[in-house]
Amino acid sequence: MERTAEFAINDGVLALSGPYLVSSVSDIEHGIYAVEGPVSKIDLSDVSEIDTVGAWIACDLAKEHEAEIVGASERAQRLMDAVCGHETDTEVSSPREPLGQRVYHSFSQKVYNARHGARGVIGFLGALILAAGSVIRHPSRFRGKALVRQLELVGVKALPIVGLMSFLIGIVIAQQGAVQLQQFGAETLTVNLVGRITLRELGVLMTAIMVAGRSGSAFAAQLGTMKLTEEVDAMRTIGIAPMEALVIPRILAAILMMPLLGFYASVMAIIGGAVVSDLMLGIPFWNFLQRIQEVVPPYDLYVGMIKAPVFGLIVALAGCYNGMQVEGDSEQVGSRTTMAVVTGIFAVIVLDAFFAVFFTRVGWA
Amino acid sequence: MAEASTDNGESQNERVGRHERFRGEYPIQVEGLVNRFGDQTIHDGLDLNVKRGEILGVVGGSGTGKSVLMRSIIGLQPPTEGSIKVFGRSITDADPDEALGIRDRWGVLFQGGALFSTLTVGENVEVPLKQFYPDLSPELMHDIARYKVLLSGLPEEAVNKYPSELSGGMKKRAGLARALSLDPELLFLDEPTAGLDPIGAAAFDQLTLQLKKALGLTVFLITHDLDSLHEICDRVAVLADKKVIAVDTVPNLMELDHEWIQEYFNGPRGRAALTAQALDELRRHMDEPIAAQTIKALDNPPAGKDKA
Known part of the structure; x- marks a missing residue:
């Protein structure tokens, strides 16, 4: 039978017995601190095992009751010498404010930082333009290989998922649209609905969201990690500008790939719509495609293709900017990546609203 | 109680109780x-x-x-x-x-x-x-x-x-x-x-x-x-x-005839560390006898020079 930590008070002598270890003191901790004085002596002679926690408790009790410690073994004495006198009131956790103040502070911090963030992004855009200018003046500094690699990562590798997503969206639009239009007997207008909405809006918008999730986040995480491991600093000391070597290929890849991916997404969505029409509405597949040519004005395609590179720039800029802002610890990589995706998608949607109004005004309705 | 460890065949005195320190060698x-x-x-x-x-x-x-x-x-x-x-x-x-x-x-x-x-x-x-x-x-x-x-x-x-x-x-x-x-x-x-x-x-x-x-x-x-x-x-x-x-112990290792050990302890850095330690000892116990091995080790020529 194993002994457990025990204590007894007798005539002003607090006698501890059994093992006083970090593993055994939790049972007696509350009781022993609740002992009412007066205690003049603390007897450790029956303590079978002791570690620094036991020594700490003994010291603490001795101080509280102004008692004397007797019967300490050589080991106990050694531990008490090492541990006692190390009292401090410093809080273990970082100081925290009350909830009300914290909410208020973090909100005002956000507002204040927003100004800072906007300035930072504009500054970053400026630096990017300067770097692009210097690359144009010294074309030999342009990193073709890095660009091709990024084109592959941003564009080619995204083909399956973007294709599948758009195909399914085409199906949903055609099917849901047909259900509503049937009430007016106008189910043939499903063709107009699918053709125009995908080429004008959804093809490019959904692609931009997917690229923000796939590539914007990857940019932020890669660049952030490179900053943490001082790779970016190492590049600077060798004389390679990170803007030219890291940022420009990524942003250029996104700008170039977005129109292609957006067009591909629209095509896949139209195919999805055609399949559903064939199966549910009795409009043959090829007729559907032929009707598309008749009902979709060419400027719908232009609208999509004009928006696509802008969205690509926004998404890549958000990713690269947030990646380059990482400093300190690995936690920042996570939060900056989140921020890259959220701000990227948000900015794309806001901009899309402006584009919608603008193109309607110029007569491309 | 908590000590329900299945005996793996080790001798009784080597088993450690939950509130005991390890006493084996x-x-x-x-x-x-x-x-x-x-x-x-x-x-x-x-x-x-x-x-x-x-x-x-x-x-x-x-x-x-x-x-x-x-x-x-x-x-x-x-x-x-x-x-x-x-x-x-x-x-x-x-x-x-x-x-x-x-x-x-x-x-x-x-x-x-x-x-x-x-x-x-x-x-x-x-x-x-x-x-x-x-x-x-x-x-x-x-x-x-x-x-x-x-x-x-x-x-x-x-x-x-x-x-x-x-x-x-x-x-x-x-x-x-x-x-x-x-x-x-x-x-x-x-x-x-x-x-x-x-x-x-x-x-x-x-x-x-x-x-x-x-x-x-x-x-x-x-x-x-x-x-x-x-x-x-x-x-x-x-x-x-x-x-x-x-x-x-370090002095005993330095006696051993193994290429890597010799190079490690008797190389330039090894000797520098040793000299520093010996000087330290000297200063600390000016009037006490110094560990004989420490001084003796100083007399050993570095391994590198032997081969040169």
């Missing part, structure tokens, strides 16, 4: 350890016993598997073959995450400190306490965390700082505080003085030595620091040729 026993990654063999029949209460230095060239040995002993790296017993319990038949009943008896300081970056130093020290002894009152836990931090030689303000606010040397000390949080009997240090300035390194050595004496620790110390070897290690294990080729 060798807290770590490694026998016939083989570690293979693909077709690369790191260890091939490695044997090592660590005595209770000693500081055992482990040295070896880069890639000789010092860290792999440590990871094998603490159960992070299941070995290909061989048996490893820590406190008389076999590590090798257990899964890395299985509760062994001995994880609360050792502390590990990883090379980079491996502090949890989202917690303050004090909270880092509390993590093992909360994991193993959730019944302790928060006040006592805070007290323990605080004195452990101070015991590791950090200033009080460091208690509620985040790891990213600490210097390299302070991170090591904070890592040590966390390693000590459960009052371990066995302490693993992986290159604790690497990356520290000489003053910081010497201070860390002295801290290790003091803690070992005060808390009665057994220390398994991986190091490249020749000063640490001379200054604080009771014995040194040399890893070479996929084995531990020798375990002995």
Whole structure:
């Protein structure tokens, strides 16, 4: 039978017995601190095992009751010498404010930082333009290989998922649209609905969201990690500008790939719509495609293709900017990546609203 | 009660009760350890016993598997073959995450400190306490965390700082505080003085030595620091040729006729460390007799010159 930590008070002598270890003191901790004085002596002679926690408790009790410690073994004495006198009131956790103040502070911090963030992004855009200018003046500094690699990562590798997503969206639009239009007997207008909405809006918008999730986040995480491991600093000391070597290929890849991916997404969505029409509405597949040519004005395609590179720039800029802002610890990589995706998608949607109004005004309705 | 460990055939007196300290002679026993990654063999029949209460230095060239040995002993790296017993319990038949009943008896300081970056130093020290002894009152836990931090030689303000606010040397000390949080009997240090300035390194050595004496620790110390070897290690294990080729005190090792050992201890850096230590001894005990071996070692010509 194993002994457990025990204590007894007798005539002003607090006698501890059994093992006083970090593993055994939790049972007696509350009781022993609740002992009412007066205690003049603390007897450790029956303590079978002791570690620094036991020594700490003994010291603490001795101080509280102004008692004397007797019967300490050589080991106990050694531990008490090492541990006692190390009292401090410093809080273990970082100081925290009350909830009300914290909410208020973090909100005002956000507002204040927003100004800072906007300035930072504009500054970053400026630096990017300067770097692009210097690359144009010294074309030999342009990193073709890095660009091709990024084109592959941003564009080619995204083909399956973007294709599948758009195909399914085409199906949903055609099917849901047909259900509503049937009430007016106008189910043939499903063709107009699918053709125009995908080429004008959804093809490019959904692609931009997917690229923000796939590539914007990857940019932020890669660049952030490179900053943490001082790779970016190492590049600077060798004389390679990170803007030219890291940022420009990524942003250029996104700008170039977005129109292609957006067009591909629209095509896949139209195919999805055609399949559903064939199966549910009795409009043959090829007729559907032929009707598309008749009902979709060419400027719908232009609208999509004009928006696509802008969205690509926004998404890549958000990713690269947030990646380059990482400093300190690995936690920042996570939060900056989140921020890259959220701000990227948000900015794309806001901009899309402006584009919608603008193109309607110029007569491309 | 909690001690329901199945007897693995070890003798009765080597079994450790829950509230007892280990009293056996060798807290770590490694026998016939083989570690293979693909077709690369790191260890091939490695044997090592660590005595209770000693500081055992482990040295070896880069890639000789010092860290792999440590990871094998603490159960992070299941070995290909061989048996490893820590406190008389076999590590090798257990899964890395299985509760062994001995994880609360050792502390590990990883090379980079491996502090949890989202917690303050004090909270880092509390993590093992909360994991193993959730019944302790928060006040006592805070007290323990605080004195452990101070015991590791950090200033009080460091208690509620985040790891990213600490210097390299302070991170090591904070890592040590966390390693000590459960009052371990066995302490693993992986290159604790690497990356520290000489003053910081010497201070860390002295801290290790003091803690070992005060808390009665057994220390398994991986190091490249020749000063640490001379200054604080009771014995040194040399890893070479996929084995531990020798375990002995530094002066005895220097007598051995092995190419790597000679180059290591009698190379220019080895001799510099030795000279420094001998001078130190001289100054410290001007009127006491100096360990004869230390002086004798100075007379040995460096190995390199013999061959030239």
